[in-house]
Amino acid sequence: MTNEQPALTPAKQTDKPGFPFSPLASIAIVVGVYFGAMISSQLVISLYPMLAGWSTSRTDDWIAHSAAVQFLYVLVAEALTVGLLYLFMRRRKVSASSIGLLRPRLRNFGITLLAYPPYFVLNAVAALTAQALLHVDTSQQQQTGFESAHSTTDLILTFVSLVILPPIVEEIVVRGFLFSGLKQGMSVVKAAILTSGIFALAHLQFGSGAPLLWVAAIDTFILSLVLCFLRQKTGSLWAGIGLHTLKNGLAFAVIFILPRLHFSHFSLF
Numbered sequence: 510m511t512n513e514q515p516a517l518t519p520a521k522q523t524d525k526p527g528f529p530f531s532p533l534a535s536i537a538i539v540v541g542v543y544f545g546a547m548i549s550s551q552l553v554i555s556l557y558p559m560l561a562g563w564s565t566s567r568t569d570d571w572i573a574h575s576a577a578v579q580f581l582y583v584l585v586a587e588a589l590t591v592g593l594l595y596l597f598m599r600r601r602k603v604s605a606s607s608i609g610l611l612r613p614r615l616r617n618f619g620i621t622l623l624a625y626p627p628y629f630v631l632n633a634v635a636a637l638t639a640q641a642l643l644h645v646d647t648s649q650q651q652q653t654g655f656e657s658a659h660s661t662t663d664l665i666l667t668f669v670s671l672v673i674l675p676p677i678v679e680e681i682v683v684r685g686f687l688f689s690g691l692k693q694g695m696s697v698v699k700a701a702i703l704t705s706g707i708f709a710l711a712h713l714q715f716g717s718g719a720p721l722l723w724v725a726a727i728d729t730f731i732l733s734l735v736l737c738f739l740r741q742k743t744g745s746l747w748a749g750i751g752l753h754t755l756k757n758g759l760a761f762a763v764i765f766i767l768p769r770l771h772f773s774h775f776s777l778f
Contacts, residue, residue, distance in 0.1 A: 528689045529601045535690025538597055539682060546589035554582050576663035579654045583670040587678045594682060608685035609746035621751030624735055632731045645723045672761050676753035683708050684740045684749050697741055705733035
């Protein structure tokens, strides 16, 4: 017999001892940062039409039909989200490593490729089950805000807005900060389920004027469970960022590059 103890996983080594935010505080901070960044970004976007004296209809048309404006909205919102979260972390002296922002390793991206098939199968099973038992409309299309993107420049801005920025920012905020905070007061499984539930609620498209997008909520709930698993097992956000980017990239290709296929069951963000 030896006195050696089983090695802790990276997530247990970095998250449990030093993360200073309780589950309730973590939820409040994430919700506050999300809405604060969204409202601030809307104010930034509306500043130019207001100074120019545009009418409400002209402003709405400009926002709805300009990929550049949508890109600016996403860029400002994502930058403010990370910036505000950084201020909270700095105030409590929370390191980037405690939320999984470690040095990227090549193996993380190998894990990304291995994780995509299980996510795809689980999401397909969940969507078909919801359609059969709950009569969820799996053909409902998600509003991306970039429906008017047609030119090469528009598509580049759309790609950055939907494939590059959200995976990085959402993994930092949700699977990094929120998941780490929730684990301080509950089991990893419960924390993963609650994290995924909150993430799914954010994708129902409240206030869009369209019916609630349950198919996207199911998709993002399953995705988040897989992302939480990757975060817990690797101790890093990079495998999750890779999977999130891959998922959004494939959806982008189907929706914007190959529109004739009409695979609307994919959801972005």
